[in-house]
Amino acid sequence: MPGSTGKRGTVRSDGPETDTHGTARHGTERAATARPKGPRPTRSRSREHRAPASATGTYVYGIIPSDVELTPDTRGVGDPPNVVELVRHKEIAALVSDILTDRPLGRPDDLVAHERLLDATATQVPVLPLRFGAVVTDTRAVVDELLAPHYDEFLTTLNELEGRAEYVVKGRYVERAVLREVLDEDPEIARLREAIRGRPEEATWDTRMRLGELINMSIEAKREADTEALIEAFDPLCVSVLVREPTHERDAVHVALLADTDRDPKIRKAVDEFGTRWAGRVELRLLGPLAPYDFVTT
Amino acid sequence: MTIVQPTGAGTSGRGSSSGLADVIDTILDKGLVIDAYVRVSLVGIELLTIDARIVVASVDTYLRFAEAVNRLDLSQTGNQKGLPELVEGMTESGSKTKAKGATQGLLDAAGEKIKGLTTGEDEEEFEEADEEREPAPRRRRRREE
Numbered sequence: 001m002p003g004s005t006g007k008r009g010t011v012r013s014d015g016p017e018t019d020t021h022g023t024a025r026h027g028t029e030r031a032a033t034a035r036p037k038g039p040r041p042t043r044s045r046s047r048e049h050r051a052p053a054s055a056t057g058t059y060v061y062g063i064i065p066s067d068v069e070l071t072p073d074t075r076g077v078g079d080p081p082n083v084v085e086l087v088r089h090k091e092i093a094a095l096v097s098d099i100l101t102d103r104p105l106g107r108p109d110d111l112v113a114h115e116r117l118l119d120a121t122a123t124q125v126p127v128l129p130l131r132f133g134a135v136v137t138d139t140r141a142v143v144d145e146l147l148a149p150h151y152d153e154f155l156t157t158l159n160e161l162e163g164r165a166e167y168v169v170k171g172r173y174v175e176r177a178v179l180r181e182v183l184d185e186d187p188e189i190a191r192l193r194e195a196i197r198g199r200p201e202e203a204t205w206d207t208r209m210r211l212g213e214l215i216n217m218s219i220e221a222k223r224e225a226d227t228e229a230l231i232e233a234f235d236p237l238c239v240s241v242l243v244r245e246p247t248h249e250r251d252a253v254h255v256a257l258l259a260d261t262d263r264d265p266k267i268r269k270a271v272d273e274f275g276t277r278w279a280g281r282v283e284l285r286l287l288g289p290l291a292p293y294d295f296v297t298t
Numbered sequence: 299m300t301i302v303q304p305t306g307a308g309t310s311g312r313g314s315s316s317g318l319a320d321v322i323d324t325i326l327d328k329g330l331v332i333d334a335y336v337r338v339s340l341v342g343i344e345l346l347t348i349d350a351r352i353v354v355a356s357v358d359t360y361l362r363f364a365e366a367v368n369r370l371d372l373s374q375t376g377n378q379k380g381l382p383e384l385v386e387g388m389t390e391s392g393s394k395t396k397a398k399g400a401t402q403g404l405l406d407a408a409g410e411k412i413k414g415l416t417t418g419e420d421e422e423e424f425e426e427a428d429e430e431r432e433p434a435p436r437r438r439r440r441r442e443e
Contacts, residue, residue, distance in 0.1 A: 057341040060332060099343070106346030108318050115321045132325040133345050134332035141339030150335055168324070179367050193367050201361075212360025215367060247323050249359045254323075287320055293328035298335075 055102045057135040058087075058142055061095040062118050062291065063128040063154050068093065076117055077110040079103075084117060087139045089147035092154050095121065096142060099135060106133070118291035123261075126161035128154060129291040157296065164239060165261050165289030169230065169271060171252035171282040173219065178250065178281070182218040189214050216249065226282070227253045233270055237263050242294050252282045256294035264289065 059077055066088040075081035075097075082097040095117065099105070114132050121127045136142055147154070183190050192211040196204040223246065230253050231241050237259060244254040259267060271286040278284060333340060 057343070062329075101341050101343050104344040104346050111318065111321045111325060115325050118325075129325070129329040131327070131329040131331050133343065134330075134336075135341040135343045136332070136336050137339040137341055141336065145336040145339050146332070168320075170320070175366060176370065179363075179370050183367065183370070189367070193370075196364065196368055201365075208364035209357070209360050211367065212363040215363040216359055219363075244323070247319075249362070290324070291329075293324050296330050298331045 055100060057099050057101045057137055058096050058139050059099040059105075060130055060134045060136060060142060060146070061097075061114060062121065062130050063092055063094050063147070063158070064121060064125050065158055066091050066093040068125055070095075074117065075113065077105065077113050079107065079109070081109070081113060087142045087147070089143045090151065092147055092151065092158065094142050094147060095127075096139065101135060105135075115291075118293075119289070122165050122291040123289055126158045126164070127291045128157060128161075128296050129293050161292060161295075163260055163262070164258055164292070166292040166294060167257040167259060167267055167286060167288030168244070168290065168294075169234070169253055169255045169257065169274075169284070169286055171226070171230075171254070171274075171278070171284040172248060173222070173250040173252045173282055174280065175250060178219060178222065178252075179215070181222070181281075182215055186214065186218055189218065219250065223252055226278075227255060230255060230274060233274070234267070237266050237270060240295060244294070252278075253284075257288075258292055258295045261289055 059082075061076060061084070064086075066086070068086065070084060070086060072083075074084040076084045076095075077097065078099055082099065084095055084097045086093045087096050111132060118127055118129045136145065183193065189211065192207055192214065195207050196211065201208060227243060231243070234255070234257055235241055238257045239260065240258040242256045242258075244256055246254055257267065267288075268286060271284060274282075275284045
């Protein structure tokens with residue numbers, strides 16, 4: 001990823017604050033620890049603290065290093081989408097935007113905006129993504145309750161994530177192909193299929209349930225074997241690998257990878273190789289680079 | 299350093315691009331939970347779509363598989379050995395897109411559950427985004443050093 005290093009070479013995790021109770025006040029903390037470093041980030045888009053207006057809150061997307069600038073037109077969740085801004089605290093910052101709290105949140109546009117912002121960020125700097133729907137009262141709370149009390153922890157994790165991003169490999173069995181496989185491999189499935197041929201569902205309920213269950217078990221076994229094969233191939237390319245739960249009954253693989261972004265070409269090549277190997281059998285996709293949703297822990 | 303927000307989806311894929319289903323898989327149950335960090339100033343906001351999930355291994359799944367394998371036309375690859383009744387069933391399984399004859403009644407009866415089987419992939423993607431969700435994903439986590 002271009003531009004993901006260099007300027008922020010001064011980021012250090014030697015902040016003295018170990019106070020986890022949020023008793024330190026933001027203003028004095030920042031003033032006390034401000035120190036010279038490379039190109040000084042301008043703070044034009046960093047908001048001052050302010051009182052909460054009625055029925056509004058501050059939506060938090062994620063946490064990033066503070067020496068970052070946002071383009072002025074960066075938009076987030078909301079209808080119309082609100083401007084995304086930074087709330088800085090020493091060397092870390094939160095990506096936030098105003099939000100009306102009396103309206104339900106979670107339209108498709110909101111979901112996409114949340115992930116799109118974090119993924120775009122992840123191509124530039126390390127980011128700790130928050131789960132969708134994180135809202136606090138105001139920007140002061142972002143500093144006093146989120147950034148300041150957990151400063152060391154966040155900064156350390158951001159440093160660990162430097163130059164890394166998440167990828168997700170998703171594969172789905174082609175229905176016709178996988179059903180033919182299970183029919184060929186399991187005589188019992190083939191027999192039960194014959195038993196329901198041309199007969200109404202009402203008359204074959206139990207048989208159908210048994211048949212479907214066997215097919216599901218058979219596909220689960222395939223999923224496990226195929227996932228294992230995929231992980232074996234990707235393990236050397238990655239910092240960490242995590243198997244996601246299937247979200248569809250025909251999922252073949254659903255794996256999250258944390259990798260150094262300079263491995264990007266090798267990861268794409270490896271996915272292509274599996275795509276060829278499983279051609280006609282599994283529809284394979286690679287998502288990423290993404291923010292490391294699967295690799296941050298609360 | 300400047301973060302530029304792209305106009306397109308922030309992902310690239312082999313096959314198709316990232317859709318809403320991918321987004322839901324990722325941001326609704328993954329990432330840091332702010333409740334663990336922020337308590338006093340937490341604002342509860344009504345979230346849509348959060349409950350739009352189903353269990354993968356379920357009665358619906360089994361019935362879908364059973365019907366899918368029932369509809370499967372094995373003659374296309376000549377893989378008919380041991381299935382003498384296949385020819386008899388051709389009238390209903392000849393078309394992949396429409397169930398006919400004896401199955402028509404149960405399609406009506408089963409309604410939405412079976413309807414997905416006779417629709418195309420596009421709609422399937424939409425359905426997945428809407429409802430095909432795992433309620434409580436477990437994670438196999440291997441922490442980095």
